[in-house]
Each structure stands twice: as structure tokens, then as C-alpha cells.
Amino acid sequence: MENLKSLLSVYGVQLKKQFGQNFLTDESLLSRIVEKAGVNEFTTVLEIGCGAGTLTSQIAKKAKKVIGYEIDTRLKPVLEKTVGDKKNVEIVFKDVMKEKLADLESKLGDDYVMVANLPYYITTPIVMRFLEQSTKIKGLVIMIQEEVAQRFCAKPSSTDYGAITVGINLRGSASVIEYVPRQMFTPPPNVDSAVIKIDVEKNKFLGADLEKVREVVKAGFSSRRKMLVNNLMNFFKMDRATAESRLTEAGVKLTSRAENLSASDFVALTNAIFNG
Ligand code: SAM
Numbered sequence: 722m723e724n725l726k727s728l729l730s731v732y733g734v735q736l737k738k739q740f741g742q743n744f745l746t747d748e749s750l751l752s753r754i755v756e757k758a759g760v761n762e763f764t765t766v767l768e769i770g771c772g773a774g775t776l777t778s779q780i781a782k783k784a785k786k787v788i789g790y791e792i793d794t795r796l797k798p799v800l801e802k803t804v805g806d807k808k809n810v811e812i813v814f815k816d817v818m819k820e821k822l823a824d825l826e827s828k829l830g831d832d833y834v835m836v837a838n839l840p841y842y843i844t845t846p847i848v849m850r851f852l853e854q855s856t857k858i859k860g861l862v863i864m865i866q867e868e869v870a871q872r873f874c875a876k877p878s879s880t881d882y883g884a885i886t887v888g889i890n891l892r893g894s895a896s897v898i899e900y901v902p903r904q905m906f907t908p909p910p911n912v913d914s915a916v917i918k919i920d921v922e923k924n925k926f927l928g929a930d931l932e933k934v935r936e937v938v939k940a941g942f943s944s945r946r947k948m949l950v951n952n953l954m955n956f957f958k959m960d961r962a963t964a965e966s967r968l969t970e971a972g973v974k975l976t977s978r979a980e981n982l983s984a985s986d987f988v989a990l991t992n993a994i995f996n997g
Contacts, residue, residue: 750905759860761783761784767790772791788828789810789811790820829857835851852888852892861921862898873917940957967994
């Protein structure tokens with residue numbers, strides 16, 4: 722898009738692949754992302770990776786407040802130009818992965834949403850960090866690689882279903898909102914993308930020890946092609962009879978593989994293993 726290119730060239734910014742700098746300019750796509758996130762005048766939004774501020778300014782039109790993180794300080798004058806006059810926007814020039822969650826959330830309140838076109842090289846660590854550690858985030862609407870989107874949103878017993886999918890389902894549910902071809906980005910990346918929505922259910926599996934459940938998920942998927950019973954025996958140093966009785970207690974078939982289990986099956990199995 723010409724405007725974006727000329728804006729970046731005015732400030733001498735050449736986009737860097739290593740920061741995942743593939744920018745969006747299509748206003749109707751950007752406003753659909755904000756709309757799908759349900760942003761309104763009461764919503765505080767965390768945006769990770771503001772880039773040239775194209776998504777930031779669409780969010781700012783609807784939200785109460787936007788806190789954006791951007792690692793690349795070369796984009797400071799660009800963002801000053803595009804969103805500097807928006808009173809409800811605050812941009813922090815830091816690597817979001819190095820910011821403590823408590824510091825980051827101190828400005829966000831108890832019920833915030835993440836809206837972002839995420840840098841692809843850290844998509845999974847960002848998403849899992851918020852889902853595993855935050856008790857305040859209530860939803861995410863994010864642009865990610867299509868292949869990763871399919872893994873995040875997969876159904877049990879499908880090839881894309883894995884430990885990450887279960888990790889997401891332990892906190893909520895994910896669905897694809899829209900597929901986005903690579904040509905929509907400046908510059909176009911080597912892969913297509915998708916916008917997904919993750920609704921966080923704050924009381925899902927209330928009372929379950931999710932750290933232990935994640936350990937069982939890790940055990941279950943430690944060797945994907947093996948039956949769950951064998952993975953449990955190896956990981957938890959159990960004999961076969963014990964592993965089988967834990968599976969039976971949890972109502973899981975003895976011939977199952979990890980990919981056949983839903984998040985709630987994993988919670989039941991964790992209870993059987995640790996409290997059985
Ligand atoms: N939001 C913009 C858009 O949609 O056009 C830019 C999206 S671009 C895919 C990702 C942005 O994240 C880039 O601006 C990049 O510099 C920034 N970024 C990369 N790693 C980051 C990190 N660790 N912390 C904060 N921002 C980061």
C-alpha cells in the first residue's frame with residue numbers, strides 16, 4: 722500500500738523480517754478484527770506489536786483504552802504520526818516477552834482483551850503465556866499463521882490436535898473467524914494467515930490444578946504415536962496395571978492415544994493419577 726510505504730520511507734524505516742514485520746493496511750479487514758473482538762467504549766485492549774499503528778488506530782476508535790507494545794523503537798516517529806493524537810492510546814516500546822505479567826497487567830484492569838496481528842516468530846509463546854498465567858484476560862482476537870490457527874482450533878482425534886490445542890481448551894475455546902491470504906500484508910509473508918478468536922472462560926475447570934493437568938498433557942503427547950497407557954507408564958514411572966486403572970477411573974478407553982482426549986478427559990485423568 723502506497724501510503725504505508727511512503728510513511729515508512731519518510732522515517733527511513735525498512736521492515737525487518739526478524740521482528741515479523743508484515744503490516745496490514747486494509748481498513749475493512751482491520752475494522753472487522755476490532756468488531757469481532759467486541760470492542761466498545763468500556764473495553765481495555767492490549768495490542769502486541771503496533772507496527773505502523775494501522776490496527777491501533779482502528780481499535781482506538783472503539784475502545785476505552787489501548788495499551789500497545791512495540792519492540793522496534795525505529796517505529797516511534799511513525800506511531801507518533803499515526804496515533805500520537807489519540808488520547809486513549811499508550812504505547813510501550815519494549816519486548817513484550819521481557820515485561821513481567823504483573824507490570825503489563827497493572828494498566829489493563831480485570832477484564833481486558835488482546836487484539837493483535839502477532840509477530841509470527843513468537844505467536845505460540847505469547848498466546849500460551851497469557852492463557853496459562855493471566856487470570857484477567859477475557860479474550861483474544863489475533864491474526865496468526867493459518868497452520869498454527871488450525872492447530873489451535875483443532876478437534877480431538879484430528880491430525881492438527883495436540884498439546885497446544887488442549888492447553889487452549891483448558892482455559893476456553895478457539896475458533897477461526899476469517900482466513901487471510903498473504904497478499905493482504907506489506908510485505909507479503911511466505912504463508913497465509915487466519916484471524917482466530919479465543920474466548921476465555923474464567924471458571925472453566927474451576928478447582929482443577931491446571932499445572933498438574935499440563936504435566937499429564939505433556940506426558941500424554943510425549944510420544945504421539947504411542948498409546949496413552951505407555952506414555953503414562955514411561956513418564957510417571959508407573960506399572961501397567963496402575964496406568965490402566967487410572968485410565969479406567971477417568972473413563973478413558975485403554976486403547977486411547979492422547980489425541981483422542983478432550984481437555985475435560987485430561988482433567989479427569991489428572992484427578993485419577995494424583996488423587997486416585
Ligand atoms: N499491528 C501491525 C499491523 O497489523 O500492521 C504490525 C503487525 S506485525 C505482524 C508485528 C509487530 O510486532 C511488528 O511491528 C514488530 O516490530 C512487533 N514485535 C515483534 N516482536 C515483538 C516483541 N517481542 N514485543 C513487542 N512487539 C514485537
